Amino acid sequence: MKQALLSAPEDIRLIDSPRPDPGPDELLIAVASVGICGSDLHAYHGRHPFIQLPIVPGHEFGGTVVEVGENVRNFIPGQRVTVEPSLVCRQCYNCTHGRYNICEQLKVIGCQSPGAMSEYLAVPAAKALPLPENVTWDQAAMVEPLAVAVHALRVAQLQPGAQLLILGAGTIGLMTLQVALAMGADRVMISDLVQDRLDLALDLGAAEIVNPGTTDLNIALEGAFGVWRADNIVECVGVAETARDAIRVARKGTRIVLAGVFEREVSVNLGLVQDRELELVGPLMYVNDAFPTALELLQDDRVRVEPLITHRFPLSRAGQAFATADSRQGALKVLVDVL
Numbered sequence: 104m105k106q107a108l109l110s111a112p113e114d115i116r117l118i119d120s121p122r123p124d125p126g127p128d129e130l131l132i133a134v135a136s137v138g139i140c141g142s143d144l145h146a147y148h149g150r151h152p153f154i155q156l157p158i159v160p161g162h163e164f165g166g167t168v169v170e171v172g173e174n175v176r177n178f179i180p181g182q183r184v185t186v187e188p189s190l191v192c193r194q195c196y197n198c199t200h201g202r203y204n205i206c207e208q209l210k211v212i213g214c215q216s217p218g219a220m221s222e223y224l225a226v227p228a229a230k231a232l233p234l235p236e237n238v239t240w241d242q243a244a245m246v247e248p249l250a251v252a253v254h255a256l257r258v259a260q261l262q263p264g265a266q267l268l269i270l271g272a273g274t275i276g277l278m279t280l281q282v283a284l285a286m287g288a289d290r291v292m293i294s295d296l297v298q299d300r301l302d303l304a305l306d307l308g309a310a311e312i313v314n315p316g317t318t319d320l321n322i323a324l325e326g327a328f329g330v331w332r333a334d335n336i337v338e339c340v341g342v343a344e345t346a347r348d349a350i351r352v353a354r355k356g357t358r359i360v361l362a363g364v365f366e367r368e369v370s371v372n373l374g375l376v377q378d379r380e381l382e383l384v385g386p387l388m389y390v391n392d393a394f395p396t397a398l399e400l401l402q403d404d405r406v407r408v409e410p411l412i413t414h415r416f417p418l419s420r421a422g423q424a425f426a427t428a429d430s431r432q433g434a435l436k437v438l439v440d441v442l
């Protein structure tokens with residue numbers, strides 16, 4: 104079978120590998136569609152803090168079951184599925200306390216374990232979710248990032264009626280925007296340096312947009328939401344500027360969720376965190392029902408992911424898919440069609 108291997112920074116090769124056999128508790132999946140995500144791009148440059156090369160990337164995907172392991176009873180060949188890509192030990196402190204997303208032995212498909220940029224992939228049956236008929240392959244590949252947004256907002260403790268500030272209008276920012284509205288947020292302000300992304304955010308329901316390159320974020324925030332500014336802040340970029348902005352503009356006592364992946368250590372003013380009793384929380388992936396909730400949001404058409412899909416390539420052009428996603432020239436979600 105063919106698969107795309109990220110063999111070294113910026114070097115994607117199409118290789119031939121033997122088709123895997125599913126283990127007793129696994130499914131063999133014929134992959135249909137895979138998304139490229141921001142964390143894949145950190146890995147692409149060899150700069151992801153927790154991904155070593157070489158790796159077959161791909162953690163956002165859907166596919167068709169072609170074989171089931173001998174212990175698997177709840178799936179049959181021909182079923183369409185998406186897969187929660189976190190592989191966990193079920194035994195460590197966090198796994199046994201309802202927080203398997205931060206398992207001590209966490210491995211993520213496509214990050215520390217071979218991923219879905221491959222014609223076939225064996226996955227634990229326990230991690231697969233059947234796709235409702237009306238969910239397309241494109242949507243199947245978007246369940247994973249959508250689940251990230253669901254979990255980030257749960258960590259943020261978003262309440263109905265809240266005024267929310269999102270820093271960054273990339274895929275995760277735009278999904279967080281839509282999930283927040285679906286969860287009952289009153290108004291969302293979103294910031295980005297790219298006008299096209301801000302325009303799309305308006306289309307997707309943002310009440311306010313701001314380009315912090317030209318407008319002071321704090322002034323914009325106070326102008327839009329009033330003197331008490333935002334109830335929640337979700338940072339979706341992962342650079343020093345947005346982390347500092349989040350701390351600078353937060354109302355005293357705010358919980359700031361840092362959902363961006365930080366490639367390097369950044370310095371922020373912890374004096375403000377102490378003085379203003381701010382909370383900085385890092386959400387990781389998703390846990391419990393966040394993944395099925397994301398699928399439900401898509402099934403019920405409460406979230407639109409199609410406008411985020413800007414490019415698509417066949418598996419044979421996976422290298423170009425990565426280069427396009429990386430160029431950021433108008434690219435949001437780049438999909439690789441494996442079928």
Ligand SMILES: [Zn+2]
Nearest residue numbers: 140142163248
């Ligand atoms: Zn991702």
Ligand SMILES: [Zn+2]
Nearest residue numbers: 192195198206
């Ligand atoms: Zn564990």
